[in-house]
Amino acid sequence: MTQLLTRKVATAAPSGGRPRKSRRGGIINVFYLPALLLFAIFMVYPLISGIGLSFTNWNGYSADRAFVGVSNYLRLFEDAVFRTALLNTFIYGIGCTIIQQILGLGLALVLDRRIRGRGIARTIIYLPVLVSPVVMGTMYYLLFQFNNGMLNDFVIFFGGERVAWLSNSTAAVIIIVLINSLQFMGISMIIYLAGLQSIPSMYYEASTLDGATGWKQFIHITVPLLQPAFAASIVLNLIGGLKLFDVIKVLTGGGPGYSSHSVSTLIGVSYFDNQSAGYASAMGVVLFLIIIVFTLILNAALDRHRLEA
Amino acid sequence: MTLSKRAAFTAVGIAMAAIAIIQLVPFYAATTTALKPRTDLSSQLLLPSDGIFWGNFETALTDGHIGRAILNSVIITGISTALVCLLGAMAAYPLARRRTRLNKGIFMGTLAIIMIPPLSILVPLYSFLNKLEAINTYWGIIAVMVTTELPLAIFLYASFMRTIPGSLEEAATVDGANIFQVLFRIVFPLLKPVTATVIILVGVRVWNEYALSVYILTDPAVQTIAPAIGSFFSTQSSNLGAAAAASLMAVAPVLIAYLFLQKYFMKGMVAGAEK
Numbered sequence A: 001m002t003q004l005l006t007r008k009v010a011t012a013a014p015s016g017g018r019p020r021k022s023r024r025g026g027i028i029n030v031f032y033l034p035a036l037l038l039f040a041i042f043m044v045y046p047l048i049s050g051i052g053l054s055f056t057n058w059n060g061y062s063a064d065r066a067f068v069g070v071s072n073y074l075r076l077f078e079d080a081v082f083r084t085a086l087l088n089t090f091i092y093g094i095g096c097t098i099i100q101q102i103l104g105l106g107l108a109l110v111l112d113r114r115i116r117g118r119g120i121a122r123t124i125i126y127l128p129v130l131v132s133p134v135v136m137g138t139m140y141y142l143l144f145q146f147n148n149g150m151l152n153d154f155v156i157f158f159g160g161e162r163v164a165w166l167s168n169s170t171a172a173v174i175i176i177v178l179i180n181s182l183q184f185m186g187i188s189m190i191i192y193l194a195g196l197q198s199i200p201s202m203y204y205e206a207s208t209l210d211g212a213t214g215w216k217q218f219i220h221i222t223v224p225l226l227q228p229a230f231a232a233s234i235v236l237n238l239i240g241g242l243k244l245f246d247v248i249k250v251l252t253g254g255g256p257g258y259s260s261h262s263v264s265t266l267i268g269v270s271y272f273d274n275q276s277a278g279y280a281s282a283m284g285v286v287l288f289l290i291i292i293v294f295t296l297i298l299n300a301a302l303d304r305h306r307l308e309a
Numbered sequence B: 001m002t003l004s005k006r007a008a009f010t011a012v013g014i015a016m017a018a019i020a021i022i023q024l025v026p027f028y029a030a031t032t033t034a035l036k037p038r039t040d041l042s043s044q045l046l047l048p049s050d051g052i053f054w055g056n057f058e059t060a061l062t063d064g065h066i067g068r069a070i071l072n073s074v075i076i077t078g079i080s081t082a083l084v085c086l087l088g089a090m091a092a093y094p095l096a097r098r099r100t101r102l103n104k105g106i107f108m109g110t111l112a113i114i115m116i117p118p119l120s121i122l123v124p125l126y127s128f129l130n131k132l133e134a135i136n137t138y139w140g141i142i143a144v145m146v147t148t149e150l151p152l153a154i155f156l157y158a159s160f161m162r163t164i165p166g167s168l169e170e171a172a173t174v175d176g177a178n179i180f181q182v183l184f185r186i187v188f189p190l191l192k193p194v195t196a197t198v199i200i201l202v203g204v205r206v207w208n209e210y211a212l213s214v215y216i217l218t219d220p221a222v223q224t225i226a227p228a229i230g231s232f233f234s235t236q237s238s239n240l241g242a243a244a245a246a247s248l249m250a251v252a253p254v255l256i257a258y259l260f261l262q263k264y265f266m267k268g269m270v271a272g273a274e275k
Helices: A002-053 A071-078 A080-111 A118-130 A133-144 A150-157 A169-197 A201-209 A214-225 A227-242 A246-251 A263-273 A277-308 B003-034 B055-062 B066-097 B101-113 B118-131 B138-161 B167-174 B179-208 B225-235 B240-273
Strands: none
Touching (some): A002 B066, A002 B101, A002 B118, A002 B138, A002 B179, A071 A080, A071 A277, A080 A118, A080 A169, A080 A227, A080 A263, A080 B003, A118 A169, A118 B240, A133 A150, A133 A169, A133 B003, A133 B225, A169 A227, A169 A246, A214 A227, A227 A277, B003 B240, B066 B138, B066 B179, B101 B138, B118 B138
């Protein structure tokens, strides 16, 4: 109880002199007005008008549109193409996140040691992060081509038949997950490296004296103290995977058929190719909600874990 | 070192080398493809056997407008990044220095904007820009890029400003400086280290941006490099040599910058990730 009271007093004290200061200094708030104006015009307004459009049957160019209630949303859940895109979005988000954590953490653990060539290894592993996914998709397309692709050269060398990699729905989705994971695992690696370097080495030294080794140290020291790095890396990779667009559009264009579309790429198709702007807006709202829900769940899960640790 | 430890070390070394090689394979394949004529059907594994062929680069420059696209990218990335630095540092100043309830709310709202997926607002944003006649204009894409990149810049600037004491600013105010003089003469010069990070992070993101620019920039005269490659690749899917050449030209500026400024790139990435 006393503790509670003192804490209250402690937090109340500094604000004692504030009102006078705030009236005088409030003028500096003008400096964020240009930024807020841009947010309002190019983010908040589109977001709200998009919600409005999602309740209409607008085709994207004509002047007239009618209010159709929630029928676009009802249509979404009966639409097999959308359901595939939704499932793919989850596969891209969760699949990439898992692979990137495994590879990123593994690489960070190895490259944190003083081994020869670690500088160049870090440079090479991080390099694709800076390349546009459009370019990455184009380059990988060269490898996966049917006739002259490098991958099929290997298949033939080992006595197999040429494989039409990107014409198979399942293979296309897996290839997209792998390309995106490989391209961006460098981000996870760098985050985990920074996390590892922030763990004081005396923890390891002390535990060695107590007889703990390798695996035990990893579970009881490294993992708990990497908590902030896990949170940063997982949230970043998950959001990146859930809104995946560039690589899909370049590599498969959503094909074969509609089987490798994500919700993001399907929005472009519905709007520009199918001229269903209202329907595409509804997809946009769903995509936005997916990202929010995933981020909230993840934050809650990571917070709870933090309390336990 | 015991034998098993040495074996484990070798295994780790081989795995590392394998991963590094896998990361370089696409670049290698693009290089060998770009340097061979279309008629040369030798494997991508092999370097060109009868001399280097530059024709693919010529095709990419003439038919693919890659030269024009690089110029557009330089202009759009340059202006957008400069504006993001200026508006971001300005916006971060009150958010870092005056932590009232309102400003804390605005700061949280700014961070929430980072989560909005670009495609989720494609329809309303495109139709709005269309109404403003901003499709296929520099200012239209610059406005959108600045808006999408500002939250990250504001976050980085605000975090940095909180680490510098406000006493210099107070002293300047006592000496009669107005708020503009305080911000531009006293605060801005202190922000050089974090500005380097912001320039690198935002610059690379704008240079590579595709999800919105593929729809907003369809005219080759204003198109940036990513949508230019995308449309060149989709119309020329039989001419992969030229597509590979275009890809190499698109990544060259970023990779050269990376090799020289590596330290800043990695530091910037960590700073950006730890939001």
